[in-house]
Amino acid sequence: MKYIYSFCEGDASMRDLLGGKGANLAEMTKLGLPVPGGFTVTTESCNYFLKNEGHPVGFFEELKEKLAELEKSMGRKFGDSENPLLVSVRSGAKVSMPGMMDTVLNLGLNDSTIQGLIAQTGNERFCYDAYRRFIQMFGDVVLGVSHDKFEEALSALKEKKGVTLDTELEAGDLKELTLTFKAIIEEEHEFPEDPMEQLRLSIEAVFSSWNNKRARTYRNLHGVPHNIGTAVNIQVMVFGNMGEDSGTGVAFTRCPSTGEKKFYGEFLMNAQGEDVVAGIRTPKCLSEMERDLPEIYKELCGFKDLLEKHYKEMQDLEFTIEKGKLYILQTRSGKRTAHAAIKIATDMVSEELIDKNEALKRIDPNQLKQLLHFSIDPNAEYEVLAKGLPASPGAATGRVVFTADDACEWTERGEKVILVRKETSPEDIHGMNAALGILTSTGGNTSHAAVVCRGMGKCCIAGAGDITVNKKDKKFIASALGTQVLEGDVITLNGTTGEVILGEVPVSEPELSEDFEVLMGWADSVRRLKVRANADTPEDAKLAREFGAEGIGLCRTEHMFFGEGRIDLMREMILSKDDPDRRRAALLKLLPVQKEDFMAIFESMEGLPVTIRLLDPPLHEFLPETDQRGKTEKLAGELGLSFEELKDVIENLHEVNPMLGHRGCRLGVTCPELYEMQVRAILTAGIDCRKRGVAVRPEIEVPLVGGISELQVIKKIIAGVAFELRDEINFEYKVGTMIEIPRACLTADEIAKEADFFSFGTNDLTQMVYGFSRDDVGKFLPKYLEDGIITEDPTATIDREGVGSLMKTCVQLGRKIKPGLEIGICGEHGGEPKSVKFCHELGLDYVSCSPYRVPIARLAAAQAVLADG
């Protein structure tokens, strides 16, 4: 086994073994770039060490050998008091991973080698500064001595000397500081004077940091395996702070904000990397380097071109100039905005650097949200009042209101408002529509607020458990800071991160570029999955088509029962519970308006498929809550009932677990008139559209089916209406079922006999498979995610092991009976990239998601094909 690779022995393909940083250092070395010499201890060494709590036989021999090679090439000696070699030690896993031990610089210094360094450089102040920095870093990151202790000692010294900046300290002061720092360490540990011991301890500290809590949590959250280990890079030190002919900087091969093909970066002369980060001095633009250091700038430009061409990707470089000589310390692919990502990818295709497929792979679909929604300026600084689930992306600033009615009233008089609620219900729709953003204290990613907001493309933070909403007194309290927020106070929501912010923060508007359309076109030509949208209204439908939807995968019909003049009829229907004729009469009045709703939607979709779900929510959602005495009394009056009578009806409809209650097709079974009316509205809408020459493709969807018999009963209702209209129906329509009950998956072979299509409702399916209620999950899911008990929120990304395996069973059973069975998904997962990939793998026909997620799904579907190989 070989445990250590010199930079000249590796290349970019060896990320698994050398980590990302090590592989790139090796690659650059191979390319002939001026990389300070060094070597990489492999990830395998790390895994061996962690497993056996010690190094393999021969490890130290190999280490010494590599050091010797390095010494030879540099003409210096590690630990030598006359001409010492100093190195940096850095961790470097396969993927960039915060949470681990980061860096030790200037390793190799001790009371003896410092003399050699002074002799080499002739700069005592520089040398003692390097020495005290090393002792501090080593003490802090390797030995675990509190960082504060060193800072306090430094402050005390500055006070004593009457100076404010570190740079004002003189060589003697810094020398004194090295003694103080060592004394701090010696209180807890022995400070190793032997550089070889320093190196050993540093390597082992990097290894061990692989398993610290922060690193584990990070890996849990990002799905990084725990068993791949980290590499350690040991590299000769170069110094940007050796005088005015030295410096350090970072650069991007293209602009990371706009994607423009322009060399972009910053540098500081006579400085080390940490000085740039600390922000004491303002770095300069690269254009100034072109002016001040034209030779070096030219050299750097050459390296930039070489690297980008070589990696065929925008690079983020770190460089150092030591006494006029340029070194490249790191290269990696650069982070960028969504805007830049798209421009760079499409530009690189034009430049024939990459092909279209590669361009598609380069874009993170989730990043597209930045383009589709308002967003908070990434450079803005603000204090976070509370954090919730990022339930619907975007950003919004406005005054706080606590009721839907207030939201409307305030908006009418020209205010921008944020609606803050414990949770929202279908009765709040008008207020949600008026508000710019919604904040709830309970509920999860698939709560009412979240689902509705995503549909509206409106920013929403759900389940902010840290805030307590007091609707009565019109205020909320953020418990972390103890802040009280009153009606009318201004807050800002960052729906992309879940942050609730007091006051106003600058936000930027969404915009779609031409490049975006080009990229989407490429995605469409690659993907196999169709992409539909969840849309309930003609406006949604129109928006969905603009975003490229190829049909409606879920048209919820709930809203057709709310709204002026409709809800009263629905209530009349509910209250004539034991009298089918009265029920039918009330519904008959709803028929023409619902028919018009469907016609408008069919017209928007122009012959694309429209999956219409028959009424799903429990009937009590159409009545006020009994604690709303005023509303209930008013309603009772309108309906000619006493308050007590209406209260009895409402209480009788109350459910302990409405999620598992009397809803979905169970309504159709117990109150067939309801579905009868809906089916009639759909079919007659189709007939009238056809008369006007509009093509229609309705797919009637039966919700909450748990077994074949339920579907049979509902199909009989549908068949009855269709039989009456048989002479007029001159279009095809399908009858299928939502698959959202575990039992439906388990008996899918039976159900497939009666269904023309399946559509996974993974919101409910996930809740039932996990036994999680979307409305109550806020109490424990955040802790589960934080502790890594659940690594990904299953309401956001399909849980492959549980929900996914049930979906797989369903697809297999269903297609065993009907090989060509159309199967889609219309849960919130339909617009989430990992879930889209899973749906592709399952062999579904389409995904359906809220209109704003359609572009994300289109790209993710294309990537799924490309990932197939």
Add this chain to the structure above:
Amino acid sequence: MKYIYSFCEGDASMRDLLGGKGANLAEMTKLGLPVPGGFTVTTESCNYFLKNEGHPVGFFEELKEKLAELEKSMGRKFGDSENPLLVSVRSGAKVSMPGMMDTVLNLGLNDSTIQGLIAQTGNERFCYDAYRRFIQMFGDVVLGVSHDKFEEALSALKEKKGVTLDTELEAGDLKELTLTFKAIIEEEHEFPEDPMEQLRLSIEAVFSSWNNKRARTYRNLHGVPHNIGTAVNIQVMVFGNMGEDSGTGVAFTRCPSTGEKKFYGEFLMNAQGEDVVAGIRTPKCLSEMERDLPEIYKELCGFKDLLEKHYKEMQDLEFTIEKGKLYILQTRSGKRTAHAAIKIATDMVSEELIDKNEALKRIDPNQLKQLLHFSIDPNAEYEVLAKGLPASPGAATGRVVFTADDACEWTERGEKVILVRKETSPEDIHGMNAALGILTSTGGNTSHAAVVCRGMGKCCIAGAGDITVNKKDKKFIASALGTQVLEGDVITLNGTTGEVILGEVPVSEPELSEDFEVLMGWADSVRRLKVRANADTPEDAKLAREFGAEGIGLCRTEHMFFGEGRIDLMREMILSKDDPDRRRAALLKLLPVQKEDFMAIFESMEGLPVTIRLLDPPLHEFLPETDQRGKTEKLAGELGLSFEELKDVIENLHEVNPMLGHRGCRLGVTCPELYEMQVRAILTAGIDCRKRGVAVRPEIEVPLVGGISELQVIKKIIAGVAFELRDEINFEYKVGTMIEIPRACLTADEIAKEADFFSFGTNDLTQMVYGFSRDDVGKFLPKYLEDGIITEDPTATIDREGVGSLMKTCVQLGRKIKPGLEIGICGEHGGEPKSVKFCHELGLDYVSCSPYRVPIARLAAAQAVLADG
């Protein structure tokens, strides 16, 4: 194909083809008993007819052939005006099945053959009586003419004649009636004078009745396949009403009430079967026959002995004496009480008629409920006020109260009470304990009321949707009758049928015979499944052992937090939500009492395994509801909080779907101190028991696990406590998990790595697989069952297709990883015979059920082995 079998061609083994009645008639014919001749049209003919809407080629030829044989043997001719042959036509499926067409007697009569009959019998009155009966029956059951029309005509005639009894009508009157009856029929149908046509129509009417709604519903409810069809029996008429030397009767070979080996029956001279049923005359005891008709009695006794010996089973015979000659018309195995069933089975083993296994197969385990609970006298007559789900068997009479406190108060002053509630909650336990029975208007078979009552062996009717409970005014209204029942009114509950009865009805006490113990012993020696009990208290545990439980499969720990002095501490714990130290301090005070609880249970079980479930219900169950203002104010005072503060806490804990909320191991994750205390109580209880020489076998059960990580987190808590006590623990204990979340089944291979045992919690599992809430199912499940959309209540019997297939997946995945993994079931299904059989087939190790169901489970487990073959 042969479509018709003469009685002399078949035997008892041909039930599939000839139906139960036909096969037994054939068998008796073969045995040489005096069975009136006849033949059976096969079930295959029925199926052909139903499928093809017509008879197969050759069917009528075969029918005529069989008729000719019959004519020849009887010396009479079908349709002959001088010496006519009359027959009866009866349906007879493989299993006895109400809902189908029953019987047509005297078929073959018309205006011409009646003359022959008069000539044969010389009894004109008898003949016209037979004729008018035939016309009526044929019109009613074959042609579907309303029964009332005939009855009205009969009444009119009696009025005209000034008589009250049918028997007072004379021959002429009856002759007139035949004309009237025919005229009634002719208004709707042609009356066929041709006897062959009468026979054809009757056969076809029987066939068609196989598919009428009542029959289909019956088959749905009893799991009888729809495709087996019915046979039709055509048999020569014999008449018990031909004079004083004729008669008819029924007899049981042993007493159907007590099982005593004694010939038991009733008869009536000069009567037909219908007269006995009509109850106009009181039948005589068989002992009177011994005195009055010693010859016939002796002959009947001989037949009885022959039949019982032949069938090796208690028989229910029908016989007719025609002019002094005895005929046997039917034999079948007789219905009997549970008491009789056990006595007969054990007696027959003693008599060496059957072996022990056969005896075990003879008892319906569900019937044992009769022995274990109070029951309503089967002969009592009463009016049913409302019907609910038979949630816990037994019967109880008492005065109605509406609150748990009232139940206690009234009981203390010596009243017997029935507690009536919309639903019950853990806070009602004291009242439920005091009441003799519980009635709820919502909730299903696994609702709180149902589960608790079954545990207590107390009668309960749940989900009586027809009643509206008004707790405030202390009354309930039964909407079917519009009856209002006030506090203090007496009602009777029949928990075995679900009937709510106004007033008192006689009930009989439970008693267990020695035969019962003998039978249970046989069951124990046969079964493979172990049987444990669900028991939460030492009293339950004792009772469970008396009923033969081999351990506790589920000890719920909820009740250990309720009760005097405990709930306050629990509330203190809940209210110090953000302060683990205060939480721990409150829990520390609960530790000693819980420890004592566990010690008492361990002592009762003397070393048998005790599965203890860590706390499961959501914390809000330990606080009052906010609408209970008085209680909340009082509690706030006790806890030193303002009403508003406490109300905020309660509202913050409120859940939309508590079933899918913050409960089970989710509590352990977010509030580890709670489980820590429980585990400490269990382990220290074990340590102290061992010191006293009591053996202990605790199995710590983690509820509501959905994935391996949750179990790992909870196991760490357990391991922490165990580590502290490591020097003192000198007994084995297991740590396992309840399997009640679908995801746990789907990832059972992972979970098995960490679990010592699995225990299916099929109550919750069923709710999640079906998406049914046990508390809300009352709104639609009754309709589902009535319409056959669901054929068996899945909360009562395991749903094999859905829940069962998931259980199977779980067992396979779990045992793939740990072949010897202990797997049991502790849901309510553990005591339901069909579910026990399924658990046996799945290869589970044990079932666990409420103590009163333990005997049922023991027997069902034995039958499961015997069914294996």
